[in-house]
Amino acid sequence: MCVLDAIRALTCYNAVIGSGKISSLRTQSGRYMNSTYFRPALVVIVGILGFLIAVAFNTTTRLDEARPQRASDLVGVVQDMERQRGELQDRLADLRNQISGLEHAAADDSGIRDTFTNELEQAQALAGLSAIRGPGVEVVLADGSEVAQGGNPNDYLIHDTDVAAVVNALVAAGAEAVDVNEERVVATTPIRCAGTTILVNSVRLGSPYTIRAIGDSAELENALLSDPQASLLFTTYKSQYGLQVSISKLDELEVAPYRGSLRPQYAAPVEGDGG
Amino acid sequence: MMVLVLALTLGITLGLLTNIMVPAAVLTYLGVSVLAAIDACLGGVRASLERTFDDKVFVSGFITNTLMAAFIVFVGDRIGVRELYLAAVVAFGIRLFDNLSTVRRLLFRRWGWE
Numbered sequence: 001m002c003v004l005d006a007i008r009a010l011t012c013y014n015a016v017i018g019s020g021k022i023s024s025l026r027t028q029s030g031r032y033m034n035s036t037y038f039r040p041a042l043v044v045i046v047g048i049l050g051f052l053i054a055v056a057f058n059t060t061t062r063l064d065e066a067r068p069q070r071a072s073d074l075v076g077v078v079q080d081m082e083r084q085r086g087e088l089q090d091r092l093a094d095l096r097n098q099i100s101g102l103e104h105a106a107a108d109d110s111g112i113r114d115t116f117t118n119e120l121e122q123a124q125a126l127a128g129l130s131a132i133r134g135p136g137v138e139v140v141l142a143d144g145s146e147v148a149q150g151g152n153p154n155d156y157l158i159h160d161t162d163v164a165a166v167v168n169a170l171v172a173a174g175a176e177a178v179d180v181n182e183e184r185v186v187a188t189t190p191i192r193c194a195g196t197t198i199l200v201n202s203v204r205l206g207s208p209y210t211i212r213a214i215g216d217s218a219e220l221e222n223a224l225l226s227d228p229q230a231s232l233l234f235t236t237y238k239s240q241y242g243l244q245v246s247i248s249k250l251d252e253l254e255v256a257p258y259r260g261s262l263r264p265q266y267a268a269p270v271e272g273d274g275g
Numbered sequence: 276m277m278v279l280v281l282a283l284t285l286g287i288t289l290g291l292l293t294n295i296m297v298p299a300a301v302l303t304y305l306g307v308s309v310l311a312a313i314d315a316c317l318g319g320v321r322a323s324l325e326r327t328f329d330d331k332v333f334v335s336g337f338i339t340n341t342l343m344a345a346f347i348v349f350v351g352d353r354i355g356v357r358e359l360y361l362a363a364v365v366a367f368g369i370r371l372f373d374n375l376s377t378v379r380r381l382l383f384r385r386w387g388w389e
Contacts, residue, residue, distance in 0.1 A: 038278060041330045042319040045337050046279050047286040049312045054290020056305050059297050 085202075089259050096129070125177070128186035128258035132177045134214040135251050137221055139166055141233065142208030142244035156241045158207050160193040163200075165229040166211055167191060173223030175213035177255040181205045184258040201260050208244065217249035279320065304345040307363045311344035312337065314367045317374035324381040340367075 103117065125132045141163065144156035167185055170178050178185040183200040185191075190199065197204040213220055224247060225231050237243050297305055315337040322328040344363045351359025 038320075038323050039328055039330055039333070041334050042316070042323060042328065043278055043282045045312075045319070045334070046316050047282040047289075049309070049316050050283040050286020050288075051290040052286075052305065052309050052312055054287045055295050055297060056302070056309050058290065058294055059299070059302050059305070062296060063299055063302070 088261070092261060093259065128177065128184040129262070131254055131257045132214060133252060133254045134176070135217050136175070136212060136214040136249075136253050136255075137170070137217050137224075138248045138250055138253060139170075139211040139213075139224065140208055140244070140246045140248075141166065141211070144242035144244070146242065151241075155237075156243070158198075158209060158243065160191055160198045162230075162233055163198055163209055163211065164191040165227065166224065166233070169223045169227035169230040170211070170213040170215070170220055172227075173215065173220050175215040175220060178211065178213045179255045180209055180211050182256040184256055186258045186260075186262075188262075201258070212253055212255050214253065214255055217251075221247055221249055303360055304348050307344040307348050307360050307367075308341040310364060310367045310371070311340040314371045314374065315340050317371060317378060321374050321378050321381065324378060324385070 103120070121130070124130045141158045143158055147153050147156050163180060167178055167180065171185075180191070180200045183189075183203050183205065185200070189201050192199050194204060197206050198209070199205070223230075225234060233243060233245050234247065238245050315333070318336065319328065319333045322333065344367065347363045348360040351357055
């Protein structure tokens with residue numbers, strides 16, 4: 001009640017200020033009151049309004065401070081990581097060269113090991129550790145150039161699922177080695193979406209995507225054109241959205257080696273298995 | 276008039292000093308509610324000047340308007356029409372300027388500028 005009384009006193013004081021003519025009121029004391037009387041409720045709620053405005057202001061200010069900083073931080077982190085990965089890849093390539101040098105040196109020691117070396121090389125080629133050549137197909141997937149009036153821009157882009165479908169169809173048809181923009185597809189390769197780019201072996205790739213596969217070229221082509229998902233790219237989507245896609249059969253092509261690390265963190269070989 | 280400015284200043288100062296914040300997700304609700312509150316207060320000032328001010332009408336109007344504004348934002352979020360809050364912004368915005376111009380005219384008349 002005390003507060004209300006104080007407000008009432010304030011508002012009455014306020015009532016003396018001003019110099020209106022039309023809306024003057026005669027007070028008990030007989031003086032003319034020339035200003036409006038504001039009810040305590042209005043005064044209190046205007047105070048609350050001020051408080052709300054301040055709270056909204058506080059929040060907005062904090063958000064504005066927080067946002068750009070976080071974004072630029074993350075960009076920095078990504079750039080750092082990408083540089084580090086580049087350095088590590090270079091080191092990895094060096095070490096692999098050393099290994100193959102040592103293997104050759106060891107093989108030179110005795111002719112008996114030739115067989116093993118050959119097997120090793122074949123296994124490495126299939127596992128993706130060395131570049132590999134042979135007949136096969138080259139598939140090029142590129143975004144459509146122009147979005148039609150009222151069209152959904154997403155329809156005119158090559159997505160991770162498209163690339164994955166093509167790779168999958170090729171492997172299903174017996175492709176022995178596949179790479180996407182020189183990123184070798186190995187057992188641990190993910191193909192996924194990252195904003196406007198596609199991640200293959202955690203390397204960001206952009207359109208156009210060149211997928212090369214080694215195998216029976218006629219069979220591979222057939223597989224692409226009969227796969228329910230991949231075939232859409234070369235038929236419906238191509239004509240409807242203007243995607244720049246092509247399949248070429250080649251007698252000789254080269255598939256790049258895997259440049260990432262192959263150090264399993266959890267997997268361990270089973271003792272006494274294989275040989 | 277002075278007492279209103281004083282109350283507003285007091286409220287803002289209190290809010291800034293206590294540094295109270297709301298979660299980012301609630302910010303749209305608060306913003307639209309603030310707009311509704313500004314509109315209600317201008318309506319209150321106008322009613323005071325016209326000598327038709329009534330406590331019950333004003334307080335209930337203030338509460339329902341701010342809650343309704345927040346509710347419209349909520350409904351828009353739920354039914355996937357995020358832009359529904361624009362309906363509240365436009366409605367209260369128009370009313371706000373309407374009230375403001377009336378208050379301005381009433382004050383001119385009071386001060387004898389007319």
